[in-house]
Amino acid sequence: MRYGSDGKLKKEGICSLRVRAACAFRRAFDRLMHLGAKRAAAVLVICALSVFAISRMNIALAVSVEGDFVGYVSSRSELDSIISKVRTTTENVFGSECGIEPDVTCHVSFGKAEPGIADAVESRIFSSISEISDLYIVYVDGEPVCAFSSAKDASDAISSVVAGYVTENTVSAEFSGEVSVCEGYIGVDMLENNIKALHDALSVITVDKDVVEQTVKYSTTYVLDDDMLESQSEIITPGQSGKLETVYLVTRENGVLSSYEKLESTLTQAPVPCEVRVGTLPSYSTGSYIWPCDGYISSRFGGRRTSVGSSNHAGIDIAGHYGDKIWASDGGEVIFAEEYSGYGLLVQIRHDNGDVTYYAHCSALLVEEGDIVKQGQVIAEMGSTGVASGVHCHFEYRPGGGKPVDPAPYLPEDVLDTLIVSD
Ligand SMILES: [Zn+2]
Incomplete structure (x- = not known):
């Protein structure tokens, strides 16, 4: 028997076998008639034993795939069922027009169908079709996405996809769709790039417990000091920033943030306030000095004869x-601001840093004691009151209000010309 391209078994049935057997029996009977009684009896016994032996034997379909004998099946309908199952599978995988036909032949023979032979025949037929194979198929939401040679390979591949998105902060990781692995026949092309196909098909939802540390700026407190100029300040205690740890429950899909929830915040390091001392005394000075008038330097600081x-x-x-x-x-x-001995009409100004400047021999005073003056403000007019050899301004500079020092190093250079140093 042979299956044709139409999938039907070609006629070469058990009937023809019976006809041949009847003919053989007829020829044997004719020969028996030419034998003696004893021989005939012996032949009849042998025939009886043969018929008995034959009656004890089974007749079945010997099935071959690609020319290799596989085993006996009990009936043609059983073989048809097996082939139909294979055909259905190939059509499911490749479509009804795939044209894949298993190379199966069979013939009636003495033999007995062993238990499980159907599965063996089916497996052999499947193995004869190179386009499909018995693989472990990964399904996502019921759709096959790729296949692996073993269940372990499939499991490892799925685990690796998950592992790619798991961090030390991950509290849960699961697929967004239903993922399953089933063994079955499917096209071997499902093995190609199976890892990439798996990554493309799967969405991993991870939930991480992320801790975010934030800096907490310190506050600043001010201590007022009535003995300090308002322009001055000093740090009593340096400030130190604190640290705030906030725990978020972060949900990501394939590593991309999708939502988050704030769980708790903990001040892990309290900020240290900065304490600053600031002065309240009004500040009038600039901290630098200018020449007190126009004119010529007629006498410098130091020893002299006049x-x-x-x-x-x-x-x-x-x-x-x-x-x-x-x-x-x-x-x-x-x-x-009044007359004082040899200084004549004298103005003394105390600057913010405690330094004092003198302006002597004035002809008129334009300020009074207690006045607050700005740098450059006119305070007097030049004259020669007191002990003076001519009209001039005697200018003194007394750091901290103490002994006078040479003012020149504290004044702008090369502003006034020296007239005559009369020493
Ligand atoms: Zn002088």
């Missing part, structure tokens, strides 16, 4: 014209 005697000159004399303006070398508070 028409009114030798002395250790305590300041710088700037000669000018009677009534020329004299202004504050820097801002501050007027602490003295």
Whole structure:
């Protein structure tokens, strides 16, 4: 028997076998008639035994696949059922027009169908079709996406997809769709790029417990100090930022954030407030000095001899014209404004840093003790009151209000010309 391209078994049945058997029996009977009685009896016994033996034997279909004998099946309908199952599977995989036909032949023979032979025949037929194979198919939401040679390979591949999105903070990881692995026949092309196909088909939903650390800025408190200028300040205690840890439950799909929920915040390090001392005393000074008037330097600081005697000159004399303006070398508070011995009409200004400047021999005073003056503000007019050899301003600089020092290093250079140093 042979299956044709139409899938039907070609006629070469058990009937023809019976006809041949009847003919053989007829020929044997004719020969028996020519034998003697004893021989005939012996032959009849042998025939009886043969018929008995034959009656004990089974007749079945011997099935071959690709020319190789596979085994006996009990009936043609059983073989048809097996082939139909194979055909259905191939059509499911490749479509009804795939044209894949298993190479199966069979013939009636003495034999017996063993239990499980149907599965063996089916398996052999499937193995004869190179386009499909018995694989472990991964289904996502019921759709086959790829296949693997073993269940372990499939399981490992699925696990690797999940592992790609799991971190030490992950509390759960699962697929967004239903994933299953089933063994079955499917096209071997499902093995190609199976890992990539798996990655493309699967969506992994992870939930991580992420901890975010934030810096907490410290506050600043101010301590007022009445003995300190308002322009001054000093840090009593340096501030130190704190740390705030916030735990978020973060949901991601394939590593991409989809939602998050704030769980709790913990101040792991309290900020240390910064404490700053600030002055409240009004600030009047700039901290630098300017020449107190126009004119020429007629006498520098230090030892000298003049028409009114030798002395250790305590300041710088700037000669000018009677009534020329004299202004504050820097801002501050007027602490003295009247006539004073050889200084004549004298103005003393105490600056914010405690330094004091003197403006002497004035012809007129334009400020009073207690006045607050700005740098450059006119405070007096030039003259020659007190012990003076001519009209000039005697300018002194006393750091901290103490002994006078040479003002020149504290004044702008090359502003005034030296007239005559009369020493
Ligand atoms: Zn002088």
